[in-house]
Amino acid sequence: MSTVLTASGPDARTGNPLLNLFTGGGRTRRLMWLLIGIVVVLAAVRVISGENELTSSSTIAAALLLAVPIGLAALGGLFAERAGVVNIGLEGMMILGTWGAGWAGYQWGWGAALAGGLLFGAVGGLLHALATVTFGVDHVVSGVAINILAAGIARFLSEILYTDNPRGGGVTQSPALVGAKPPALSLPGLSSGPDLLGDLEGLHWFLISDVAGVLRGVSHEVGVLTLFAILLIPATYLLLWRTAFGLRLRSCGENPAAADSLGVPVYRMKYIAVVISGALAGMGGVFLVFIAGIYRENQTNGRGFIGLAALIFGNWRPGGLAAGAGLFGYSDGLQLRSRSAVVALLLLVAILLVAVAVWQFVKRRLVQSVLAVAVAVAALAGFLTIDVLPPGIVSFTPHLTTLLVLSLASQRLRMPQADGLVYRRGEH
Template sequence: MSSNLSTLTDRVRPRGRVEEGRRRGPRLPVVLLLLAGALLLLSVVRAVTDQQSVTSPDQWGAALTVAAPIALAGLGGLWAERAGVINIGLEGMMILGLFTAGAVGWQYGPWAAVAAGVAGGALGGLLHAVATVSFGVDHIVSGVAINISVPGIVQYLAKLWFAAEGSEAAARGGTDGESPQMERMEPFSVPGLSGWLGDLDERDWFLVSDAAGILRAAVHEVSWLTLITVLLFVGSYLVLWRSAFGLRLRSCGENPEAAESLGVNVYLYKYAALIVSGGLAGLGGGYLAVLVRRYLEGQADGRGYLGLATMIFGNWRPAGVASGAGLFGFMDVLQTRDPSVVHAMLLLFALALLSYVGWLLYRGRRTAALTTGAIGGLLWVWYAVTDSLPPELVEAIPYLTTLLVLTLFAQRLRPPKAIGRRYRRGEGG
């Protein structure tokens, strides 16, 4: 068994590239240094602009709540694409999870809604697998078809189940655009630690209070589904990168012919990956339904596409997906805050980009450093000469952030080698 796994590793990816990938992977000291630098920038911006909500527990708690569904969609995309299948249909699978969670939750409670959301999304993943793996349909075409057809199907079913005249659902407030309300899933707080961090946050100490405010968001009034999301990211990393199953699944996305020659059932692994992918996206939809205690038409609101963007930004790695989702969640929450807080983010972005220029110069990438420095300088000037931002621009902040981040980091991306390829057993010789 160990001999076969070693052979599979060698055939899936050349040894030189494996070593190169290891050298490029951020180590723990580097990650801690980046986190410390980010905290310092946030503290400076909070002190200079006097916008306390930049590091407040409320801001970061809301960002964590918004980020979790996006992160789940991104993690679902990672599972699919690591197996070599492009999953553009994450948005449709999330909508399926949202609808099934709402349909079940008002009758059986929030935990049943979570299970139903996973099942609904997994059904969408299975449909995508049948189309792409079994019938060889183009991955993009299949995903787009799911995204187009699912909203219409869900809209029809909502009218049939929630708004039917004389039905129990209609009597309890269901309409063609929303389900009846379900019970609330109570959040949890870590005793002692939550209060202690709250006391530190109120002291208004530079850096210390800022760190306490951000950390308190992770231990005070936290949804159980947020905790499950964190555990799923850890579990996905262990399964995909620290197990024989994960090695075989990733081999299907790198070199399916080599995997087939060593006895791996490529079809089976692609099916498994897509079902898990859909289930995770469906869980993201279930999260949204539990959050507002019902199904609401249009509530997914493009989060599946943002999840796809976080997967690309994260370079098809769980930690990268989580980082991207956290960034987009933070920016999305800014839309609900005071416009002056959004204006302060211009200073934060300017400082972050100018700090990144130093790293680029250290690596000898002068052209990239010049471009990044110019963008950072323009943001600095924008912040200095204005007092607020137009409302239309504030609403577009999450999507503009997505474009900016993907543009800056596009050169370091490495998708799975066989992603999007039509695979047929025996064609590799």
Template sequence: MTAVLDRARSLPGWARSALIAAVLVAVLSVTVTLTGQIQLTSGGTASAAVRLGLPILLAGLGGLWAERAGIINIGLEGMMVLGTWGAAWAGYQWGPWAAMLGGLVFGALGGLLHAVATVTFNVNHIVSGVAITLLGTGLTKYLATLVFTPVSQNPRQSPRLEGFTEFSIPGVSEGLAALEAQQRVFVSDLAGLLSGLVTGLTPILVIGVGLVPVSYLVLWRTAFGLRLRSAGESPVAAESLGVNVVLHKYVAVTISGALAGLGGAALVLNPGQLGYLENQVGGRGYIGLAAMIFGNWRPAGLLVGSALFGYVDGLQLRAGGEAVHALLYGATLVAVVVAVLWAIRRMWTAAAVALVAGLLVYAVYWSVDTVPSEFASYAPQLVTLIVLAAASQRLRPPARLGEPYRRGEGR
């Protein structure tokens, strides 16, 4: 067993992420069988999870670009807020493609401001990020009042926008739906979850998911990406080799803001929303940052983390407290699996902690029949805290993340 675990750790990042996803699907399948909560793996839940996870994924990708260059970007929330207003304004004027562009541009402006503060003036990264979030929130409130009040009579929201036409993959979508309807253990559960990936798609969803492999290829398979990552690992050494560290930091943080702004556009163009609404970001920028950390600053892990948070959010919106209650049973199974794996690796303290945590979760599951809606609505934030606590032992951020840098200091 130890040899198997060693081989698993030697797998590339995408393979490990796929393995984790397979284990989670198996746990969900067992949970559905034992609790009868078929919403846990239904196609509708999966579709909602994809749509709700997309803004988190894009915010996390934005954080990945900035932090790989050594800049902490806690201002992702504010850049997403700017993106929501930019997308709503442009989308109201010229349609959904313009909404995407508007979100990108306004988010990029927030990223550029963060770059000026942190790279040029060496402002503390956390302070700058918080300031941009406050600025973005206040600025969008003012702009919404100025622009949307005459056309919607409500300064807190825009008129309903034109959205993208949804589409599904012919043949595949119908086949998965048929398999899901057969209610076979694991097979139907997997089919239900996969059907959410091929049904009710929109261009912004396809582009957003496609940005994951694009980010990996650019950052890890090009000379530009190597120089950008060297700015976060050892900027002095990079400069000594002729790399324009300041330029690469500026580019990285501006792209970071653009991706976060695109995440804001994804919220505005969500078929269930189709418009700007004050406070609609709702902390997703911070959850995106948590997904990036969970993914250990790698695109594949970030994708798994975003899917996890989007899934919990979609589940509580579609099925409410009863489904979240059943998810506690699944969390117990995950804790037991983790405890066994750590015990095999002779990490006795970690195994004991995981086992005790699993028993506590199971005690909660046994003692109540449903999770109150007030608590269920905060399930994504709670999962964020639990996942970060569990992943904290294996994290490896860029070596010079958050450290100030001045041009020429290595000479």
């Protein structure tokens, strides 16, 4: 039982703390090479297809903005599931966050909108914790109930407070937010002063212009709250993997009976984790309200579920879920920028699947290798024969990306051992 509370095994890291910030020195090095390879492949696809939006700064900026709500929902799911509570209700908590942000924001500005979204999301988390931890309701059933309840509560409150409101609004939306939006910053030396990155991007040189577009997109006019959300990724890692609090919380998701025997307040830790989970999901809803400047019904559009998919894709770790959120945010931002550029993603998929096929062949997994080659050929045929995808398919691109990525990553996942199990003291 003592192994539960020792920093050993796959979660233990040694060496330079900076290199170990997300997944350890060796994994971080491989991740860096993987990112470099993705940028090179993207640059090659851009040159072949002629779709400059693939690596334009506007696409990258949109991807960053759209990845934040998904990443915050995934972070919320990380806290809950590392404590052993499956949180299918992330979507509902995001809905509550959007409504709370719209209600507080149209009256008192963006600061109140942030507080309102956090509070309403935390209330959703508290309901989920009450049902699962105290009353022992099945976690999936409780999460689905939260999703249904949140949509109904938002519509009910809108009918009461926004119908015939002198500031506008109605049963499906709030009045517009008042005051200025959160301030934005540009990184000194890259995007302030002479626009050197913008000039390099406009030359459309191979790789150089692509790197310039990516750097300009992530450094020019980035909101303060966006930077705060990004910093939450390493902060969450440090909290959960480098503090006693995080060790106790994670022990509740691995072996709650052993943690309980060692004095860890299991019920309290689960409550804290799920309430934090709801607050972070609600904060993701706040960002959606900030993007639109108003609360609208169905504003989340399934992003809570995509956040859950990013969490699973990231193997229940902060660095991995950040990569998943970035991928889904990129596909969402690209489909908003250009319908024809989405077709170029088929060429990117074909190249990546060929690499997967080679890797599977080296590992002597012939069936998987053949399947990857077959899908790669189909993707390449689609790229060569399709000019522009129908609008319905284009808007569904993030969801298709979710299904594709999960199907490729499903064989190397390890969820917390007690995730989703109802714990009762003395029964284990």
